[in-house]
Amino acid sequence: MQRLGTIDIFPPAENFVYMDAASVGLTHKGAAAAINRWQQALADEGTIAFDEQDEVECLDNLNDAAARLFNAQTRDIATASSETVLMSSLAWAVMPPKGTNIVATETTHPSTVYPWMRVAEATGAQMRWARADNLYVDPDHLESLIDDSTSVVCLSHVEYGTGQTYDLARFAAKAHKHGAICVVDATQSAGQVPIDVAKTGIDAAAASTYKWLCGPFGTGIMYVAPALQKLNPGIVGWRSHKDMWDFQADRLELPDTAKRYEFGTMAYGTAYGATEAMNYLLKHSIEKIHTHNREISDRLMSGLQALGAEVLSPKNAAERSATIAARFPGKNSRDFARTLKENNVIASLRRDFIRFSPHLYNNADDIDRGLASIKAAL
Incomplete structure (x- = not known):
């Protein structure tokens, strides 16, 4: 083999x-080189080497690769500095209200569910936990927790501890049957398990790039279904404007795409590295x-x-x-x-x-x- x-x-x-890919994957050598080239060019030439067009294109290219990873459209992808900030922005955008519940597993990673717990604390929504027996969550038990009061089903596609993998189509269908959305942390699956947002019907999927995607720390990607692109993100910044070079502080006109979830300046070199690594994996399939x-x-x-x-x-x-x-x-x-x-x-x-x-x-x-x-x- x-x-x-x-x-x-x-x-x-x-x-x-x-x-140890579930902790930190080995970084693609070309990805590391791409980051170093960007950093050195910036140090040598400043904006001559990295101008405004480059600032746009470096994230656009990453979004193109992420769209292929998720079998989505590029307009449905947002990039930020980590999965956590993207999930947090989405949680505050959805803001599950009092009287509803958020279904999650007790074995999920904190980054998956802490944003939803924080929002629930503010709105009065209830957290509903699928219990585990020796770290195993019975999918039937998990499904039984979803009812007409559920607003969000929040899952790690692959559990960080044991690698237990959930049938996303099953839980997305159950969520939708009850008027809820299905939100997925794909950090432990993206790069090792195929993710098809079109076939599964999930509403959002966020991932960091430094594990199974063999990329760097400092970059996160998120698929956002069209319906969630109409919400107001919980985190906004200068990149949130549909024309980010407009620089008018007295108004905010959000893009009509997932880019409304992109909000600020980041270490752009990591985007070059993540794109290099992701394209390598996609080439292999x-x-x-x-x-x-x-x-x-x-x-x-x-x-x-x-x-x-x-x-x-x-x-x-x-x-x-x-x-x-x-x-x-x-x-x-x-x-x-x-x-x-x-x-x-x-x-x-x-x-x-x-x-x-x-x-x-x-x-x-x-x-x-x-x-x-x-x-x-x-």
């Missing part, structure tokens, strides 16, 4: 068994990456089980991603994660378990070397 992302593009993959990742994560899961590990991730293929969470009987997870790192096996400690997350730059040999190190450490 060959790597899809080669050593020349992801050099650290030669020196480490790097299975997310479907192909998904197949590759499933094969190596299957190998990893089987190997962990053979070593006696308690695998916490779903066994059902339809609910799985490349993220595998495990506990090792008789081992303190914090100490064991440190031991693995000392042996060049890179994974993350999360709560009381270890999370492994291989990606396109891994191959079967990596998995076998990682398993051999785990066996020796045990």
Whole structure:
């Protein structure tokens, strides 16, 4: 089984068994170079190297790539400095009112749901939590929480801890049946699991680029369905105006697109890097990456089980991603994660378990070397 992302593009993959994309993915070498070129040119020439047209085009190009990633139109994409600020702006735009509820899982990442909790605190909306049994959320239980009082279903497409993956079409349909919207944090899925907003019918999807998209910190992307493009964003700034070069402080005319959720100056070099990385993944196709990742994560899961590990991730293929969470009987997870790192096996400690997350730059040999190190450490 060959790597899809080669050593020349992801050099650290030669020196480490790097299975930590769910924390920080290896950065595409060309993406890092693009960021450095922008920063150096700006230092050398200022606005000669980065003028107003460049300031527009660098985000437009990223939005084009994100549109292909989500199977959306470019007009439906917004870019900012992180998933969190985009989700926050959307939450304040929607402002679920008192008497309604927001459905989420207790295993979701804080960045997914904190913005909605903050808005609920202000409006009086209720948070309704899908409980987990040993970190697993029963999809039937989750669906049962959605009723005519629900205003928002807020999901992580892939749960950050165990990699549990939800059927977005199922929950979007259930939300819409009750007059609610389905909002998705795709940070743990974008780049490893195909996302088709047209087929699933979700209303919004936001993601940061530094994990499975192999891009930099400092960039977030968001798909916004046309109906939500009519709302007033919760965060606005000079870029929020439909002609951002208008500079008239006494009026704000929002664009008739998702760009109304773009609001301010950012470290634009990261947009160049994120575009480079995303185009690389799209060239390989997310479907192909998904197949590759499933094969190596299957190998990893089987190997962990053979070593006696308690695998916490779903066994059902339809609910799985490349993220595998495990506990090792008789081992303190914090100490064991440190031991693995000392042996060049890179994974993350999360709560009381270890999370492994291989990606396109891994191959079967990596998995076998990682398993051999785990066996020796045990």
